[in-house]
Amino acid sequence: MGKHADPDTLLLRMPSLRAVKAFVAAAKYESFTRAAEALCVTQAAISRQIRELEAFLGAQLFVRVGRAVELTPAGAIFFEAAQMSFVNIAQAADRIRSTPVHKHVLTLCCSPAFSAFWLSHHLPEFRANNPDIDLNLVATQNFVNMEPGVEPDIIISKIPKVAEGYKSYPLCHDVIYPICTPLFLEQHPDINTLEGIRDAALLNLSPIGRSGVAEHVDWGVWFAFQNIDLDERPACAPPILNANDYSLIINMVLSHQGIALGWNQLVEGMLERGVLVQPVKQQMTLRNSLHYLACRENAVDDEVGSRVRDWILSKFER
Known part of the structure; x- marks a missing residue:
């Protein structure tokens, strides 16, 4: 019965x-x-x-x-x-x-910034070498409470144990430093010092609406790490722009509107291409936290899942 x-x-x-x-x-x-x-x-x-x-x-x-x-x-x-x-x-x-029967579909979940600046830079290579895999990309800041029906095979986040049934692999620490365009540096040569940067047009990543992200680093935190008081900016300094959208901040940097903090894994490609530069060498490394790649356990041994996992891990080996 x-x-x-x-x-x-x-x-x-x-x-x-x-x-x-x-x-x-x-x-x-x-x-x-x-x-x-x-x-x-x-x-x-x-x-x-x-x-x-x-x-x-x-x-x-x-x-x-x-x-x-x-x-x-x-x-x-x-x-x-x-x-x-x-x-x-x-x-x-x-x-x-x-979806063709010979295609394998894999859902990858990450933050909007990682999707916009890391994946967009590396995906052409992956797609050229893996034509049999269709990636379904889901960008979110809320990795704990996802929408119903969203069941990623791979999650990239700063959460060590994102959910039951996933195996985590460490990717990298956050390395954070000032970035601007070569033209902005040429027009503002005084930003080659920490005090010069402090007094310049700063584009600041606001914590508002980013509660799903781990520790937050803004200009105040970064300058404090360098023993510089952001409150000592002169009254005539340009106003600080605050936004919680990192893509907006980077686009403003690229249009020569100011200086922002760059997270190395997101901006290193633009630095290598010369689109962005570091006006100073000082940086901040968050050694108490990591980014992780979380792979669904039933995909760890799956040939397609392991291929995507190993490709991402290979990009962070150095």
């Missing part, structure tokens, strides 16, 4: 998906007739499905305006949720249908 399943309250509370599909089409086209044409059914079928949905919800969803229909307040609430759900379902179906 099969195992008895308890009633699923969530599924029992769900209306008919066929009725919801008819509703979404009618709301999108503001017409039962056009909805019927789009779904290749009769107008009577659309009307019947919407009547059944309204009866299920106990609310009117449409009002007639001439030959068209408009959503009621209740209909607008339901359309917003239903439309987004159908978009998610359609996109997931497209990913499944469009």
Whole structure:
């Protein structure tokens, strides 16, 4: 005898998906007739499905305006949720249908900054050498409480034990130093000293909204490490810009708007290409914390998972 399943309250509370599909089409086209044409059914079928949905919800969803229909307040609430759900379902179906059987899909999760500045620099090489692997990249700052359905094979973060079922490998310490463009340094030669940098146009990474990140280093912390008091900036110094988006700060640096702190693993490629420079040699190394690569344990021995893992580890060996 099969195992008895308890009633699923969530599924029992769900209306008919066929009725919801008819509703979404009618709301999108503001017409039962056009909805019927789009779904290749009769107008009577659309009307019947919407009547059944309204009866299920106990609310009117449409009002007639001439030959068209408009959503009621209740209909607008339901359309917003239903439309987004159908978009998610359609996109997931497209990913499944469009993935060739010989392709291997691996989900990699990391911070937006790591994705923008490290992965974007190294991915062309990986994709050229691994054409049979499709990487699904998920950028987030919240590695502990991810969205439902996000189950990464590999996570790159500063959390030693990101979740059960993952094996962690150390990648690197944070090495942090000032960065600017060669043009900005040429225009402001006085920033070749710590005091000159302190008094210059500083672009500061704010901790606001970054609670999911480990320790935070801003200009105040960095200067204190160098025994420099940021509060001693003269009144005539340019205002400090604060932003919690590292991509914005780097883009402002690249457009010669000021000096920012550079995390070595993120900016070393731009330094090597000469796009950025270090106006001073002083730096700060956080030796009490590391970045980690966390690999799902069932992917450790998987040929594809181990290939991606070993490729990332090889980039940090030096």
